Amino acid sequence: MRWIVERESWTIFERESVLNGMLADLVVGEAQARKRVKLALASGAGRQLCGMLRKKAAR
Numbered sequence: 890m891r892w893i894v895e896r897e898s899w900t901i902f903e904r905e906s907v908l909n910g911m912l913a914d915l916v917v918g919e920a921q922a923r924k925r926v927k928l929a930l931a932s933g934a935g936r937q938l939c940g941m942l943r944k945k946a947a948r
Contacts, residue, residue, distance in 0.1 A: 893911055
């Protein structure tokens with residue numbers, strides 16, 4: 890919320906439709922990010938990253 894206020898000032902709360910649109914965009918963006926993380930983990934990227942970190946720590 891802070892960046893919305895910094896970007897639009899406090900008057901954003903007087904324009905309900907603009908605020909609702911910005912919040913809706915945030916939710917969609919977060920949902921897409923969660924979906925990408927889930928897909929990466931399902932593909933085995935998490936295990937690969939863990940293996941790389943273990944090898945680096947063992948050096």
